[in-house]
Amino acid sequence: MAQVFSKPEKFSMYWRETARQMDDIGIGSLPIVFLISIFIGAVTAVQFSYQLGSTLIPRYYIGYIVRDMEIIELAPTITCLVLAGKVGSNMAAEIGGMRQKEHIDAMEIMGVNTAAFLILPKVIASLVVMPMLVALSAFLGIFGAYIASVPAGLFSSAEFTLGLRSFFEPYNVFIMFVKAFVFGYILTTVSCYQGYHVKGGSIELGKASTQAVVYSDILILLADYLIAVVLTA
Amino acid sequence: MIKAVNIKKQFGDVKVLKGITTEFYAGKTNLIIGRSGAGKTVFLKTLVGLIIPTEGDVFYGDTNFTKLEETEIRKIRMDIGMLFQGSALFDSMTVEENIRFPLDMFTNMTKKEKLDQVNFCLERVELEGVNDRYPSETSGGMQKRVGIARAIVLNPKYLFCDEPNSGLDPKTAIVIDELIQRITRDNNITTIINTHDMNSVLGIGENICFLNEGKLEWVGNKEEVLTSKNEILSDFIFASEFLKKVRDQHF
Numbered sequence: 151m152a153q154v155f156s157k158p159e160k161f162s163m164y165w166r167e168t169a170r171q172m173d174d175i176g177i178g179s180l181p182i183v184f185l186i187s188i189f190i191g192a193v194t195a196v197q198f199s200y201q202l203g204s205t206l207i208p209r210y211y212i213g214y215i216v217r218d219m220e221i222i223e224l225a226p227t228i229t230c231l232v233l234a235g236k237v238g239s240n241m242a243a244e245i246g247g248m249r250q251k252e253h254i255d256a257m258e259i260m261g262v263n264t265a266a267f268l269i270l271p272k273v274i275a276s277l278v279v280m281p282m283l284v285a286l287s288a289f290l291g292i293f294g295a296y297i298a299s300v301p302a303g304l305f306s307s308a309e310f311t312l313g314l315r316s317f318f319e320p321y322n323v324f325i326m327f328v329k330a331f332v333f334g335y336i337l338t339t340v341s342c343y344q345g346y347h348v349k350g351g352s353i354e355l356g357k358a359s360t361q362a363v364v365y366s367d368i369l370i371l372l373a374d375y376l377i378a379v380v381l382t383a
Numbered sequence: 384m385i386k387a388v389n390i391k392k393q394f395g396d397v398k399v400l401k402g403i404t405t406e407f408y409a410g411k412t413n414l415i416i417g418r419s420g421a422g423k424t425v426f427l428k429t430l431v432g433l434i435i436p437t438e439g440d441v442f443y444g445d446t447n448f449t450k451l452e453e454t455e456i457r458k459i460r461m462d463i464g465m466l467f468q469g470s471a472l473f474d475s476m477t478v479e480e481n482i483r484f485p486l487d488m489f490t491n492m493t494k495k496e497k498l499d500q501v502n503f504c505l506e507r508v509e510l511e512g513v514n515d516r517y518p519s520e521t522s523g524g525m526q527k528r529v530g531i532a533r534a535i536v537l538n539p540k541y542l543f544c545d546e547p548n549s550g551l552d553p554k555t556a557i558v559i560d561e562l563i564q565r566i567t568r569d570n571n572i573t574t575i576i577n578t579h580d581m582n583s584v585l586g587i588g589e590n591i592c593f594l595n596e597g598k599l600e601w602v603g604n605k606e607e608v609l610t611s612k613n614e615i616l617s618d619f620i621f622a623s624e625f626l627k628k629v630r631d632q633h634f
Contacts, residue, residue, distance in 0.1 A: 153453070159488055159489065160487070160488055160489070162487075163487055163488055251469065251471060251474075252467045252468075252469060252471040253471055253473055255433055255465075255467065255471065256465065256467060256471040258433065258460070259431055259433070259460055259463055259464075259465040259543075260460065260461070260484070260485045260488065260489075260537075261457040261458070261459075261460035261461040261463075261488075261489065262457075262488060263453075263457065
């Protein structure tokens with residue numbers, strides 16, 4: 151880990167690699183983030199509408215619940231769990247493939263700090279891009295809830311908007327960004343570690359890729375619980 | 384000059400290198416030969432620090448390479464070029480980008496200077512005009528040459544080649560051998576080649592180290608290898624019936 155965060159040989163090369171990773175992780179993940187966020191928001195709204203249907207709880211509460219669920223839990227956690235599968239496995243396979251094809255050895259022989267050059271740009275890119283993706287996911291989730299419920303007549307646009315504006319706690323947004331930051335760090339470092347230390351052939355590479363996703367998901371869920379406990383205590 | 388002193392390497396209970404002491408000279412093509420499993424690749428990787436020896440020291444000039452910190456090792460590695468068995472070219476980069484990579488990483492040269500250096504290296508390996516091709520668009524022999532061009536782009540003092548002829552036809556293999564020898568002589572590089580190709584041994588073997596079961600069995604040059612009385616070496620060099628007949632008739 152100390153090697154990963156040591157001084158880069160040349161900042162311009164690291165910056166170029168970081169920009170490439172931001173494009174890969176950020177732009178490359180937009181379609182999947184768009185898709186899951188819209189549907190999760192939609193399902194959340196429809197199901198809450200069903201659950202609160204015969205109660206005395208005001209309908210505008212649905213907007214409030216959807217908003218806070220998206221911000222505190224669904225956007226950061228679901229987005230990062232899904233991205234652990236997409237981005238994490240990709241990182242493990244990319245670095246693992248380089249290990250197997252002796253690309254990492256070739257760089258080492260050139261004098262490159264491979265742990266830093268191959269991992270640090272991914273970590274930085276992830277820490278920058280993941281909060282953006284999570285914020286976008288929260289917005290899309292709320293939008294998904296709106297388009298799935300209001301045109302269907304589950305509640306009115308005014309009720310939903312009133313709910314969105316009620317009981318807003320800016321601190322919840324802070325929790326969302328803390329989660330995005332931590333989850334992004336976990337999924338990148340775990341995946342890169344699995345790829346960097348892969349040994350053997352294609353079967354081992356496949357295993358490393360799977361382990362990257364499984365371990366990332368477990369650690370994200372554990373971190374989710376710990377952050378919830380610490381930040382809401 | 385590179386000197387290996389009592390190099391031992393053990394993986395679990397398996398002793399792969401059992402105390403190798405030898406020297407490799409500047410301006411000469413130094414060959415490490417031996418049967419498959421004799422420990423050639425482990426020895427070569429130990430020399431460049433990709434494998435840490437269980438015991439023993441590797442000296443680059445007067446510097447004890449095995450005792451250096453990671454950052455100091457990297458400084459020495461900037462004087463090292465290596466051609467890997469599978470060439471280890473970066474698939475997503477063109478030939479030019481592959482060769483330019485060390486220049487991008489370690490020099491402050493201008494774009495024009497880098498391009499000139501890349502073209503100079505491509506010229507040296509007789510491969511002009513393939514700058515924009517990807518490794519997958521080149522033949523095995525061309526990939527080896529690109530690998531050599533990348534290895535020499537920073538004008539290294541030491542050049543390591545792991546099985547440079549593997550997967551090549553005999554004619555191309557000889558071209559690669561001659562290329563390595565010419566670069567070695569012209570630049571006074573300490574070149575160490577790991578091979579079991581007899582054409583290489585008899586063509587460019589100026590200092591040959593024969594490994595057998597993890598031990599240094601014999602040291603000599605290409606003339607001496609033909610007349611050596613060492614039975615294990617003789618069995619290795621004249622492995623086929625045809626070569627045994629040639630030996631019996633001529634030596």
